[in-house]
Amino acid sequence: MSRFDDDGAGPGPVLQVDDLRVWYGTPRGPVRAVDGLNLTVARGESVGLVGESGCGKSTLGRGIVGLLPPGTGIDGEVRFADRNLVGLPPAALRDIRGPGIGLIFQEPMTRLNPLLRISDHFAETIRAHESGVGRKEIRARSLEALRGMGIPPTRFDHYPHEFSGGMRQRIMIALVLVLRPALVIADEPTTSLDVLVEAQILSILADLRANFDTGLLLITHNLGIIAEACDRVAVMYAGRLAEVGYAREVFAEPAHPYTQALLASTISLRTTELSYIPGAPPDLADPPPGCRFHPRCQKAMRQCAQHEPIPVRTASGEVTCWLHGPSNGQSPVDLEPLVREELRSADEA
Amino acid sequence: MRAYLVARILLVIPMVWILLTLVFLLLRVAPGDPITAALGGQLPPAELARRRHAAGFDRPIIVQYFDYLRQVVSGNLGKTQQGESVTHVVLVNGSATLELSIFALLFALVVGIPIGLRCGRRRDGAFDTFGRLFGIITYAAPVFFLGLLFQLLFTKKLGWLPPSGQVSSTLQAEISDGPHLLFFEALFKGDMTGLSDVVKHLILPAVTLGLLITGVVIRLVRVNVIQTLQGDYVEAARARGIPERRVVMRHAFRNALVPIVTVMGLQAALLLSGSVLTEETFNWPGIGNRLIQYLQNRDYLAVQGIISVFAIVVVVVSLLIDIVNAILDPRVRY
Amino acid sequence: MTANVGSAEVGTTQARGGGLTRRLIGPIREAHGLPKVLLWVGGGLFAVFVICAIFAPWIAPYSFDATSSGGKQFPKYGHPSAAHWFGTNVTNHDVLSIVIYGARTALEVVVLAVLFSVIVGVVLGLISGYYGGWLDRILVLIMDALFAFPYLLLAIVVAFLLAGKVGGGVMTAALSITVVYVPQYFRVVRNSVLSAKQESYVEAARALGARPRTIMGRYLFGNVIQSVPVIATLNAADAILTLAGLGFLGYGIQPGDAAEWGYELSRAVTDAGAGIWWTGLFPGLAIVLLVVGLTLIGEGLNDILNPVLRRRFGRLVVMPARPRSQEVAGDVGGER
Secondary structure (H helix, E strand, C coil), X not given: CCCCCCCCCCCCEEEEEEEEEEEEEECCEEEEEEEEEEEEEECCCEEEEECCCCCCHHHHHHHHHCCCCCCCEEEEXXXXXXXXXXXXXXXXXXXXXXXXXXXXXXXXXXXXXXXXXXXXXXXXXXXXXXXXCCHHHHHHHHHHHHHHHCCCHHHCCCCHHHCCHHHHHHHHHHHHHCCCCCEEEEECCCCCCCHHHHHHHHHHHHHHHHHHCCEEEEEECXXXXXXHHCCEEEEEEXXXXXXXXXXXXXXXXXXXXXXXXXXXXXXXCCCCCCCCCCCCCCCCCCCCCCCCCHHHCCCCEHHHHCCCCCEEECCCEEEECHHHCCCCCCCHHXXXXXXXXXXXXXXXX | CHHHHHHHHHHHHHHHHHHHHHHHHHXXXXXXXXXXXXXXXXXXXXXXXXXXXXXCCCCCHHHHHHHHHHHHHCCCCCECCCCCEHXXXXXXXXXXXXHHHHHHHXXXXXXXHHHHHHHHHCCCCHHHHHHHHXXXXXXXXXXXXXXXXXXHHHHHHCCCCCCCCCCCHHHXXXXXXXXXXXXXXXXXXXXXXXXXXXXXXXXXXXXXXXXHHHHXXXXXXXXXXXXXXXXXXXXXXXXXXXXXXXXXXXXXXXXXXXXXXXXXXXXXXXXXXXXXXXXXXXXXXXXXXXXXXXXXXXXXXXXXXXXXXXXXXXXXXXXXXXXXXXXXXXHXXX | CCCCCCCCCCCCCCCCCCCHHXXXXXXXXXXXXXXXXXXXXXXXXXXXXXXXHHCHHHHCCCCCCCCEECCEECCCCCCCCXXXXXXXXXXXXXXXXXXXXXXXXXXXXXXXXXXXXXXXXXXXXXXHHHHCHHHHHXXXXXXXXXXXXXXXXXXXXXXXXXXXXXXXXXXXHHHHHHHHHHHHHHHHHHHHHHHHHCCHHHHHHHHCCCCHHHHHHHHHHHHHHCCHHHHHHHHHHHHHHHHHHHHHHCCCCCCCCCCCHHHHHHHHHHHHHCCCCHHHHHHHHHHHHHHHHHHHHHHHHHXXXXXXXXXXXXXXCCCCCCCCCCCCECCCCCCC
């Protein structure tokens, strides 16, 4: 088991994110990719993080382990193994990356060093975190991890360009798992792969939870994957969470208008006409006032444009939307539907 | 790997052939033949005709062409106007140039690579700015200007180092008639006085020429390290908690070597051009020096012979570079 | 030889063609920090020399080939003094005037050379890249051979062949240098064209029946145009060095025709033995400063335009204090 398990402190969450902010420094000013986000992942739980492109999902994944460009502002708390990862010195963060938290990336084609054999990748990874491990043991452990992914030992000494995309992704996953992390963050792991390979990988990830009690944060824009593979789902919009809850319930009865719109726009065999969310995601350097979704929301009220909504607990989780209160202290005017001019067509990204 | 090597080595033949053809054509673009072009107005027609016949220039051009090819391949590069064998000149003077080039290159790599690496790692920091500036200035200063300044400083003012030549005139007599790799000769013979003399003569020219290449190396290493550091596999390595030092050396730098080596190979031409100028400045008995003399004397046959050798050298260097690349980068071999 | 700033050469953002403003001038205006400094310093240095070149007759105290003024003979090897700021050389010429007029020569030759190389190189690259086939293969072979050849020797040989035919040292020198740099533009442009050819919008244009000239002019040219300025400035810097090298070896401009820095340095080599430093130092410094100026411009442009080097993130962010944590309220009868 990972050496980052709680020391008998009881089944607490493996990851707890509190009011996290990650702001990038750009010539135009700070881009608020993550702007006050709370999230919890329990031991052995699989949480899906879903949202449109550019909502900050990948930033969250990277921000948790501190893999950000220099100069990026980060604030808040990321509790893992009894420590706050925000502000941790680089050496300590490096110790956690790998054996504590593993990261699976999106494009497997370019994530392996083309000049290094697969065996070198494994040796390097294991030796970086454990001293005094002999070559035989490294080989044994690596082969075992690869076997779990369906990669035969005969290919252990091959170079990355000799593998297909799907195989490379499985190798990446094996590289992550060989260190037995307590939490795995998977950032769009199947987006660039075909559906058959996708199914394989999802089942591998499902096995993780079953066999090793590893927590999983699955970042994706594909609702179908989440419905299939995740216990809970967090819906992210413009750097914040719109809604969090148990997947089944959120999909059956979505509370936030954004979630409702997302679900309505998915295509199935029963779809007769395309529905989409008008407008485009906001510019994170200059987000709209109040609720960030209000310019595109069909159910927006006056106060949505003025005050940021407060998270409210629901039966299945939490939703951040004025439609669900809290309703003390508002005048009736605030609750009237928002009147606004025609939405201008989205600027080119 | 073997298949690649064989194919690559075989490629040398057409490359050499094309370059030699170009050299042949280049030297006959002037109307008439090299001898007429050189000495047309200075000799009586009969003498001109005799020389042309002796050199075989009155035969059809196709015959001349194949003759030329045949001769080069068999190692006969013709004779200079003074009757020396061009092959001999290439051997003696070419080796002197080789010695100069080797040490200049060594200097450039030893100084340039660490600077370029540090610049690439800490981009836009103080070191990076000064490193870049240093690289730009050393490249901008013409070799003969730097040489001049060094001579003024180290010879005139300080009197530490000799201003010219490969070896002192007192030891000149001891040199054999073969290749002039004097540093290595002295080293092997264990001749310490000779060695120190050779080294003293070697320092200024090698550093001057070396500084020129250093500028190129710094820029090259810097840009390529910056590029590889942005690579996806570098981010993935960091995400696995690999120590930063190893990420930089084993992932970024090692991968940057591939394009670096390729472009360095192209700098062989730069090195040759630079050595011509350096040899002029320091009176170094190299092949560049001789080439200038032959050009001034309009000794076209000698010029043709020497440039042919240059062409072959360029092809061989390109072959070596490709082999090194194949060793470094497994993708190339397949 | 331009080292092509490494493997990345000069990258282009593969977007729709056209839009000189959007591609070049826009990013330059937006640039901050170090690249901007490089551009300003380089531009400043370059401007100084341009002014010298254009206004030489007014700025220089004497003509470059004057050996006397106002009836007074110039000394031979005169030390730097009030009358001769940079001293005089072995043929009684004023070094300062030589340096200033030398700027004119250098810029004349280099502007001509770069112009010719760009035109020939870009056009050949476009045609070769677009049409492909045997024409392409032959051109690539020739260009690679020229590229691999020591640049100085190539220039010398061409200077030889042209000597006396094209008349005037400036044109000869310019043409010799042109031959050396055409392969660079050819190569970069051809690569640009080859990758742009794959783009869907080019395929679409062809499907609509656009003529090759239209496709090359409107779509491919825009992509290509982004890499040319950087290479042009770096080539100009190189060309100055090549010109000086030619002059040093005696194959450049004839001393009577115009002042040339490289030639002055060739004479200064013997002066160094006698301890006379001013005949070499000032022309040499002129070369260094002009080349550095041009290189800085090129590096600055590259930092701005090359996508590999561009800095999208990296500004330091200072975050305002955390707003008070919001309490999570219970479900207090809101609408559904």
